[in-house]
Amino acid sequence: MVAQYGKEPIQHQFNPYSDNGGTLLGIAGEDFAILASDTRQSVDYSINTRLSHKIKVITPDLSSEDKKNKLVGTNKSILFGTNGFSADGDALTEDFEENYKFYTSNQNKKIEPGFEFLNNGNEDKESSMTMQSAARNVQHILYGKRFFPYYVHTILAGLDEEGKGCVYSFDPVGSYEREQCRVGGAGASLIMPFLDNQVNFKNQYIPGTNSTERKKLEYLTLEECLKLVKDAFTSVTERHITVGDGLEIFIINKEGVRLEYHALKKD
Amino acid sequence: MSQQDPSTINGGIVVAMTGKDCVAIACDLRLGSQSLGVANNFEKIHQYGKTFIGFTGLATDTLTLSAELKYQHNLYKLKENRGIQPEIFANLISHKLYEKRFGPYFSTPVVAGISDESGEPYVAGFDCIGCIDAAKDFIVSGTASDQLFGMCEALYEPNLEADDLFETISQALLNAADRDAISGWGAAVYMITKDKVTKTYLKSRQD
Amino acid sequence: MNHDPYSWGRPTDSMYGQYNSQIANAPTSLEGNMASGANQHTTSPIVTGTSVVAIKYNNGVVMAADNLASYGSLLRFQGIERLHKVGKTTMVGISGDVSDMQYLLEILDELTIEHNYDNDEYSDNVDELQPDYIFTYLANLMYHRRTKMNPLWNALIVSGVNSKTGEPFLQYVNLLGVKYSSPSIATGFGAHLAIPLLRKLADSEEEAQKLTKEQAIQGIKDSMRVLFYRDTRSSKNYSLAVIDKDSGITYDNDVNVEDMSWKFAKDIRGYGTQKV
Numbered sequence: 246m247v248a249q250y251g252k253e254p255i256q257h258q259f260n261p262y263s264d265n266g267g268t269l270l271g272i273a274g275e276d277f278a279i280l281a282s283d284t285r286q287s288v289d290y291s292i293n294t295r296l297s298h299k300i301k302v303i304t305p306d307l308s309s310e311d312k313k314n315k316l317v318g319t320n321k322s323i324l325f326g327t328n329g330f331s332a333d334g335d336a337l338t339e340d341f342e343e344n345y346k347f348y349t350s351n352q353n354k355k356i357e358p359g360f361e362f363l364n365n366g367n368e369d370k371e372s373s374m375t376m377q378s379a380a381r382n383v384q385h386i387l388y389g390k391r392f393f394p395y396y397v398h399t400i401l402a403g404l405d406e407e408g409k410g411c412v413y414s415f416d417p418v419g420s421y422e423r424e425q426c427r428v429g430g431a432g433a434s435l436i437m438p439f440l441d442n443q444v445n446f447k448n449q450y451i452p453g454t455n456s457t458e459r460k461k462l463e464y465l466t467l468e469e470c471l472k473l474v475k476d477a478f479t480s481v482t483e484r485h486i487t488v489g490d491g492l493e494i495f496i497i498n499k500e501g502v503r504l505e506y507h508a509l510k511k512d
Numbered sequence: 513m514s515q516q517d518p519s520t521i522n523g524g525i526v527v528a529m530t531g532k533d534c535v536a537i538a539c540d541l542r543l544g545s546q547s548l549g550v551a552n553n554f555e556k557i558h559q560y561g562k563t564f565i566g567f568t569g570l571a572t573d574t575l576t577l578s579a580e581l582k583y584q585h586n587l588y589k590l591k592e593n594r595g596i597q598p599e600i601f602a603n604l605i606s607h608k609l610y611e612k613r614f615g616p617y618f619s620t621p622v623v624a625g626i627s628d629e630s631g632e633p634y635v636a637g638f639d640c641i642g643c644i645d646a647a648k649d650f651i652v653s654g655t656a657s658d659q660l661f662g663m664c665e666a667l668y669e670p671n672l673e674a675d676d677l678f679e680t681i682s683q684a685l686l687n688a689a690d691r692d693a694i695s696g697w698g699a700a701v702y703m704i705t706k707d708k709v710t711k712t713y714l715k716s717r718q719d
Numbered sequence: 720m721n722h723d724p725y726s727w728g729r730p731t732d733s734m735y736g737q738y739n740s741q742i743a744n745a746p747t748s749l750e751g752n753m754a755s756g757a758n759q760h761t762t763s764p765i766v767t768g769t770s771v772v773a774i775k776y777n778n779g780v781v782m783a784a785d786n787l788a789s790y791g792s793l794l795r796f797q798g799i800e801r802l803h804k805v806g807k808t809t810m811v812g813i814s815g816d817v818s819d820m821q822y823l824l825e826i827l828d829e830l831t832i833e834h835n836y837d838n839d840e841y842s843d844n845v846d847e848l849q850p851d852y853i854f855t856y857l858a859n860l861m862y863h864r865r866t867k868m869n870p871l872w873n874a875l876i877v878s879g880v881n882s883k884t885g886e887p888f889l890q891y892v893n894l895l896g897v898k899y900s901s902p903s904i905a906t907g908f909g910a911h912l913a914i915p916l917l918r919k920l921a922d923s924e925e926e927a928q929k930l931t932k933e934q935a936i937q938g939i940k941d942s943m944r945v946l947f948y949r950d951t952r953s954s955k956n957y958s959l960a961v962i963d964k965d966s967g968i969t970y971d972n973d974v975n976v977e978d979m980s981w982k983f984a985k986d987i988r989g990y991g992t993q994k995v
Contacts, residue, residue, distance in 0.1 A: 259762055261865050263895055286899050291910050293891070294901035295922070332862055332896035393866075435662025438687040442663070448686040448716075456715045480665035511922075 262330050262396050263288050266487025268432035269299060269328040270474060271400040271412040272444060273425050275464035277498035278410035280324040280402035281474045282430075283482070283509060284491035286331055295490035295511065300326040301338050302495060302502050303345055305373055311501055318502030321373035323403045324495050328430035329417070330396035337395045340386050341379075348374050348382075376403045380413040380421055387419035394418050398429030403497055410497075432481035432488050439480070443473055467496065475507060482509045518570045518618040519640070521546060523694025525654030526556050526566030527685050528624040529668060530633040531677035534705045537564050537624035537635075538685045540654075540716075541698035543571055552697040552718075560585045561595040562625055564702055565605070568654035569619035569640065577617050580608060598625030598634040602644055609642030616640045620653045626706055656692035663688045678703055678712070686716055764816035764872040766790050768801045769952045770909030771812035771876050772942045774917045775887045775902050775927040776935035779963040780878040782810055783939045785947075786972065787954035788817045794954070800972050802958045805831060806848030808879045810960045810968065811857070814906040815873035815894070823857070823871060830856065850879030850888035854898075862896025870894040874906035878962055885964045887927075902927035905942070908950040913942035932961065940977070947976045 266287040272279045286297035303325050304318035311319065318324075325341060327334030349372040374382075380401055387395055399415040414427035426444045428436040441447040449460040465473070474494055482489045489512065494505040523544045528537040543554035557566040558578045565581065567574035584604055588596050596604075602623045609617060623636045636644055637651035645651065650668055652660035663684040672680060682701055689696040699714040721727075732738075766788050773782035788796040801820065802812050805827050813820040831848065838845045854877040864870050874893040881888055891906070892898040902924055903917035920938045921927040939959065946953050958972040988994075 259760065259865075259868060259870060261868060261870075261895065263897060265897065288897070291914075293897075294899040296901070296924075297899050330895075330897075332865070332898070335898065336862060336896070432662070434658035434691070435665070437662075438659045438691040439662050439666045441690065442683060442687040447690060448683060476666055480662060483665050484661045 262333075264487075265293070265329070265331040265334075266431050267299060267328050268428065268430040268436065268478070268481055268485070268488050269326045269398065269400050270428045270436060270440075270477060271324075271326070271402045271414065271424075271426060272440070272465075272470050272474065273402065273410035273412045274467060274470055276404075276408060276410060277467050277470075277496060278324070278402040278404065278412060279467075279470055279474060279494060279496050280326050280400060280412075281478070281492060281494040282326055282328065283478060283488050284493055285487065285489050287487045290486075292490070297331070298493065299328055299331075299334065300324060300493060300495055301342070303342055304502065305349070307501075314501070315503075316501035317495070317504050318497065320404055320408075320497065320499050320501050322497055322502045323374065323376065323379050323401055324497060324502070326400045326402070326429075327397040328400075329398055333395040334397045337383075337386060337397060337399065341383060344382050344386070345374055345379070348378075376401065376405050376411050376413065379403070380415075380423070383413075383415060384419040384421050387415060387417065391418050398433070400427055400429055402495070404499070408499060428477075432477075432485050435481045435484060436477045439477060440473070444470075467498070471496075471505075478507075478509060516546075518573075519568075519620070520655050520694070522569075522571040523655050523692070524554070524556055524568050524571075525652070525656045525660060525685065525689060525692070525695045526568050526622045527650065527652045527660050527664065527681060527688075528566065528622050528635040528637075529650040529664070529677060529681045529684075530635055530648065530670075531672040531674060533626075533631070533633070534674045534677060534703060535624045535626060535633040535635060536674075536677050536681045536701060536703050537566055537622065538681050538699060538701040539566050539568075540685065540689050540695045541700065542694065542696055544694050547693070549697060555700060557700065557702060558582075560601065561589075562628070562704075563596060563598045563601050564624045564704065565601070566622040566624075566653065567619050568622075569617070573617040573619045577608070577619050577621070581605065584608070595628070597627050597629065598623055598636070599627060599646075601625070602634075602636040602638075602646065605638060606642040606644050609638060609640065613641050622651045622653050624651075624702075624704065626704060631706065654695065656688045656695045659688035659691045660684060674703055674705060682714055686714060690717055760869040761816065761819070761872050764819075766795055766817040767952070768799065768814045768817055768820065769950055770905055770907040770913065770946055771801065771814045771874070772905040772909045772913045772917070772939055772946070773812065773876050773878050773889055773903065774921065774930070774935050774938055775889050775924075776921075776930040776932050777928050778932060778965065779880050779887050779961065780810075780889050781932070781935040781939045781959070781961050782812050782876065782878045783943050783957055783959045783974075784812050784814065785943070785954045785957035787952070787956075789952045792951070797954065797956070800958055802960050802970070802972075803827070804960075804968060804970065805853050806834070806850075806879075808882045808962060808967065809848065809850040809853050809888075810878050810962055810970075811853065812876040812878070812906075812960075813873050814875075816871070819871040819873050823860075823873065823875075826860070827853070847882050849881050849883070850877055851881065851890075853877055853879075854888070854890050854892070858890075858892040858896065858898050861892050861894060865894060865896050876904050876906060878960075880962050880964045887962075887964070908953075909942065909946060912945050912949055916942050916945065932963065936961065940974075943974075944976045944979060947979075 269282045282299040286293045302318040304322035394417045401413040405411045415421040446460040450456045451458040492507045539556035543551040771784040784801040788799040890900040902921045905913040961969040
């Protein structure tokens with residue numbers, strides 16, 4: 246009798262995932278959006294690097310004027326952030342970038358009559374991708390790997406077709422939603438209630454009304470949002486070991502995309 | 513049914529903060545059995561003389577532990593003929609928890625009070641086997657402790673007056689509870705000063 | 720006669736006894752393997768190389784790895800070099816499974832040859848193989864293999880200088896496809912023991928740009944000494960590579976750990992707690 250290989254239970258299995266820590270945060274304002282993340286990449290208790298980039302600015306070509314103004318993207322840019330297993334995050338970003346390039350490429354501009362749909366239906370339209378389309382595409386990429394998922398929390402930020410700030414957030418298998426703000430990654434449970442309170446005014450009532458009248462929702466200014474982002478990250482750096490080293494804040498408005506860097510504690 | 517973590521069956525949170533000549537301690541009011549809400553009047557904070565203790569974790573253990581501490585507190589008063597100081601009480605709790613080092617109470621208490629001797633506000637927290645965390649700012653505990661850490665770290669500032677401390681601890685508790693499915697269902701806040709204690713119930717989301 | 724073609728020309732059980740499947744967890748028989756359709760993937764490394772350490776300095780990168788290939792705790796091969804030159808200005812340092820390393824080297828050789836065919840003196844424009852090309856290739860290969868659930872069990876450090884820009888290059892990728900760059904990088908035990916020493920020299924790109932070649936070499940030598948003290952799978956004999964913008968690659972495959980002090984060991988008895 247020949248023993249059959251594969252009948253005995255497998256002793257050890259390769260684990261294709263790891264947790265690289267970090268936190269990602271997006272806030273949408275009236276005419277701007279912010280996407281921010283810490284720059285630490287870690288595994289277990291080791292810090293791999295103090296300067297990794299979890300956010301990619303996916304942008305049409307910059308003009309020389311833009312470059313002179315130290316902008317890192319145009320107002321049509323998509324701020325693309327991933328957090329979780331960094332190898333999957335990088336792969337997802339590249340997948341999306343490829344789709345973006347095909348979608349916006351000018352090669353489709355000269356089109357036979359009747360085939361305008363190949364050019365997003367509009368020959369004169371500037372080559373770019375709306376946030377709505379980008380988000381739907383990301384869902385398809387993520388869901389395409391439903392049974393071997395990209396182990397990441399994804400957040401997109403940009404301006405919608407009316408020029409209003411928008412944030413889209415995704416779970417690892419592609420469920421998504423447009424939101425006013427969202428935190429992903431290791432510090433999500435610490436920061437999210439803070440944003441509920443400070444951005445959406447949850448549990449805030451008008452004084453003297455005996456908690457019968459909620460504080461009215463209103464857009465925060467860019468300055469107020471930046472203060473919240475910095476407060477959120479310094480707070481979570483205190484209490485979470487995988488968050489720290491540096492903070493990258495990308496701000497998109499009608500001028501384009503700007504990058505701010507702030508140091509965080511390195512301990 | 514599969515075996516789960518005993519400290520997250522019933523749900524619930526407690527938070528304590530120090531201010532200028534005052535301390536505050538607050539809890540939610542939910543008692544649940546996993547996702548099922550069972551009671552909305554389950555107060556987690558107990559008074560022992562001038563010291564207040566909040567218990568989170570497995571409800572049955574918090575009841576046993578709070579009764580045991582009441583007994584110990586009574587003995588202390590009989591022996592010493594005076595009330596117990598919060599620091600002393602914290603050490604007593606630590607001993608009681610460590611007694612059960614290898615079969616612990618699944619409870620993580622929080623102590624809050626003002627020391628009679630120094631007049632200083634005092635807060636302390638524990639893990640379930642009695643390690644004391646005598647922080648000078650705030651202590652959090654329970655199933656939404658991550659959320660509470662985030663709220664407190666962002667909202668807290670030292671030396672707040674009683675009114676401001678009340679607002680701070682209330683907002684910290686409420687917003688943290690709203691991001692936890694098994695905490696909430698009402699809340700209670702104790703504001704403790706040298707010669708007065710006020711207890712306030714907060715209006716909160718009922719989902 | 721056994722009519723199964725898969726059995727022809729193979730040692731028979733009747734002559735040699737049953738194959739001992741305990742050896743390296745091999746399948747119990749070829750038929751068994753074929754019948755279950757099981758494909759053998761690496762689930763743990765066999766012969767291994769320990770840490771690779773590297774640091775950037777103002778004009779390039781210094782990298783080192785010892786020359787030992789271990790089989791568990793056995794010092795199996797004592798002359799295995801784990802730093803490899805690829806192209807003109809790149810060195811690849813490899814830790815982890817040695818057979819997977821040698822497979823990678825085959826691929827890199829092939830890559831270099833293909834590249835040379837397309838970029839010889841008759842080509843229209845000659846493009847030199849740059850460190851970032853090699854790294855991108857390897858990183859994609861590593862991620863692809865992990866996604867197939869059949870990883871190459873290694874951690875790689877690619878270091879070099881871009882021959883066009885003169886920019887020092889240092890990046891890491893492992894069996895999961897996780898990649899990063901940093902002023903100093905080390906694999907395995909080096910990440911715990913060497914990195915603290917190297918970050919003391921340069922904790923940021925700005926600090927690395929102020930570091931001299933001599934300081935960088937000294938830092939790497941100190942790291943290799945500490946690793947030899949505390950990593951039981953390390954050896955005294957190691958290779959050291961310096962990739963410099965101006966002088967190119969300097970490679971020494973026979974360096975030995977120096978300035979050791981074992982004074983502390985003199986009075987240790989037993990586990991170190993006994994007083995004699």
